[in-house]
Amino acid sequence: MKKLINTPESVLADALAGIDAAHPHLKVDHVNRVIYRAEPTRAGKVALISGGGSGHEPLHGGFVGFGMLDAACAGEVFTSPTPDQMQEATKVADSGAGVLHIVKNYTGDVMNFEMAAEMAEAETGVKVASVVVNDDVAVQDSLFTAGRRGVGLTVLLEKIVGAAAEEGQDLAAVTALAHRVNDSGRSMGMALTSCTVPAAGKPTFDLPDDMMEIGVGIHGEPGRHREKLADAASIAKQLVDPILSDMDFTGSAAIVMLNGMGGTPQIELYIMYNEVAKLLEAAGITVARNLVGDYITSLDMAGCSVTILKADEEMVNLWDAPVNTAGLRWGV
Amino acid sequence: MKKLINTPESVLADALAGIDAAHPHLKVDHVNRVIYRAEPTRAGKVALISGGGSGHEPLHGGFVGFGMLDAACAGEVFTSPTPDQMQEATKVADSGAGVLHIVKNYTGDVMNFEMAAEMAEAETGVKVASVVVNDDVAVQDSLFTAGRRGVGLTVLLEKIVGAAAEEGQDLAAVTALAHRVNDSGRSMGMALTSCTVPAAGKPTFDLPDDMMEIGVGIHGEPGRHREKLADAASIAKQLVDPILSDMDFTGSAAIVMLNGMGGTPQIELYIMYNEVAKLLEAAGITVARNLVGDYITSLDMAGCSVTILKADEEMVNLWDAPVNTAGLRWGV
Known part of the structure; x- marks a missing residue:
């Protein structure tokens, strides 16, 4: 470790x-x-x-x-x-x-x-x-x-x-x-690697070098299935499609978060965000606001998650209101 | 990869x-x-x-x-x-x-x-x-x-x-x-793991499971030496001491950054920041402002760096001025 x-x-x-x-x-x-x-x-x-x-x-x-x-x-x-x-x-x-x-x-x-x-x-x-x-x-x-x-x-x-x-x-x-x-919101995540809980001293689960876990939880809980590593476009589709099947976002404005799991660098998060943005545009969803970065992590896990919130005008206005925290800060 | x-x-x-x-x-x-x-x-x-x-x-x-x-x-x-x-x-x-x-x-x-x-x-x-x-x-x-x-x-x-x-x-x-x-500023970094350049497809350097690299560069360039993994307190000392030996910060106010290399989660960065803050206090350096997070990374490298800037009043005032970027944002 x-x-x-x-x-x-x-x-x-x-x-x-x-x-x-x-x-x-x-x-x-x-x-x-x-x-x-x-x-x-x-x-x-x-x-x-x-x-x-x-x-x-x-x-x-x-x-x-x-x-x-x-x-x-x-x-x-x-x-x-x-x-x-x-x-x-x-x-x-x-x-x-x-x-x-x-x-x-x-x-x-x-x-x-x-x-x-x-x-x-x-x-x-x-x-x-x-x-x-x-x-x-x-x-x-x-x-x-x-x-x-x-x-x-x-x-x-x-x-x-x-x-x-x-x-x-x-x-x-x-x-x-x-x-x-x-x-009004839904999420789905994936992992390239496990995380390691310090007290355990070893990875929470084993994930072979050529495999990824789709639908993983933020403690490394099993997701929907494992499959061979794929490209960013395919991964984005596997995260966005289940969200859009679960709730009707058609024609809505959305607040979208592309979240890193803790071990994934920003350059990869932007690559993923680009794929997610293309899928949302194709689905007729307008991204009103977005976050790209590490906001809810799983220790050192490599991977990401997508959250989509169907946001009405009140929610967008409240989103824009000043905030002063370590993780989110604007307007102050 | x-x-x-x-x-x-x-x-x-x-x-x-x-x-x-x-x-x-x-x-x-x-x-x-x-x-x-x-x-x-x-x-x-x-x-x-x-x-x-x-x-x-x-x-x-x-x-x-x-x-x-x-x-x-x-x-x-x-x-x-x-x-x-x-x-x-x-x-x-x-x-x-x-x-x-x-x-x-x-x-x-x-x-x-x-x-x-x-x-x-x-x-x-x-x-x-x-x-x-x-x-x-x-x-x-x-x-x-x-x-x-x-x-x-x-x-x-x-x-x-x-x-x-x-x-x-x-x-x-x-x-x-x-x-x-x-x-007026100095930095020093360390790595727990290598990074992997996508075009190379394999880690830039090999670092055994029980070793770390002290003084690593942001492209994985060799540092000062390798040694056995140590605890956060020892690592902090190995980063802060060379900085303080290089420049006299005694009695100064400082802007301090504890930076993650890309693959290290925030919980570890805060543990490191705590150790760095103790060392600076012991050295008579007042931390006027600080950053803890990923600001200059090396792809997926696990590790961190410390930057200390001897900051006069003008620098602190300019630091506090409004900024609106993806990486730093306040006052707007």
Whole structure:
């Protein structure tokens, strides 16, 4: 295993220390492993909280800041944070206007966020709503999931709903928007290589030198099938077609993300984006906004994913609103 | 070779098409392989041009835009652009206030930019100045270099000098500032793995599973030495110490970049940044600003580099000025 780490046991603590050192707009609770905005939540603003296993950076800590999340709970690599972490984040971030939990659909995350919501409500009376993101069209159930996995759409949802909360929309409105975004977007990913969890010390799965995995999950969970390596155009088609078959995007404007899995350089992501853009144009979909880069990763996995969100005018306007996080920044 | 490409021959053309499709603020000349701002250079503004071999994305095309470069010439992977490309960029970007060529110190780039400057001056009378960036303390001469290689400081220089040009400073002032930034910063990198040039189809060099290369160049050029894999703290020391021995940073404010080489995930970069920040604190250096992420890469190489710029107040103010590029964006 070749990694820039001190020890497998200290990966999370050391990475949180680095995030803390690098970003003055963030505050890190190293005991509870929660990343907050340095500025407390403004009175009357709904707080947005997310979290999940580490190893997907910049998700979620890199999306804490003005215009996106108020706090993110960091679990060990590929392991759900505990209900205690989530409860702590919920209590600290709440300013009285309530809290939205943004939860990727993995059994552990869903269960722990539910428990945290109940505990926080019982203890302090904070109002908690939640949205479970389940955008991955690759597989119906999976290794860690009942139903579809939550992947790239989480990034777009955190941005759009974060802007709505910043505007002062109330908990009911923010929650309704979150559900609408989740209903309007789909993703699919692929891998050229496995990832290696530091504590395991060896690749999560074996993938021969001439093979790729189509529909892979962000923890290296199996996808739809394996096949021989193909060119960028064929891979793009294998990611975009299942998305377009799953939902009718015809004639829509879209926000599109071409996401790298962590081990793939930008030059390849642009090559993939070019192929995706051609397919969307042929399908009559107008790309209103896009992201090309590493936004939700799987440690050192080589590969990429495509997320397409059918975006109405409100979503595009919220997308354009100012944001100031480590992972997305504009307008400030 | 596992890459998201169509063919090794089409890598550059396909990536430029992707950059063109993704970024409305850019205009791509696909014949000459030059990336421009979509808006022509404002009258009276000095134009900044850079360029070099591809495979280092986001450098340089990802730094074209308001507040940084006016144009970037893209060579084939790890190959200098031609004088014709540079001449074309120089002529098109000039608004009458002159052009600064920002050149990384590699023999081919330096020679070609010199030739382009002469040709452009002879043909259209444009005034051309240049700065050769040579910040890499790892080795004195190298495979492709007389003198030190130009690496990460290029990113910081393009940002700071870009802001000065945007402010309306004239060619002499912008050029003097560029030289001052180059004189005030140093870098050093390391690799856990080789990179693979698509046209070669195999790793540029062999690095056994338990070894790393200290002082590696951004094309996989040999560094200072190889040794057994070590922990993040030891690696940080091996990158920071040679920089601090080379220049006196004591008591200074610094702009620091912890850069990923392309195949290293963010969680590891934050672990490395934490170690670097501790060393700088111990050395009495205040980090005024920092970047953690992939800014000057070597295709899919796993590894990182550290750049430290001794920054005076003017440089920090120019750093904070608005910038709107694919790779760096704030304030707009």
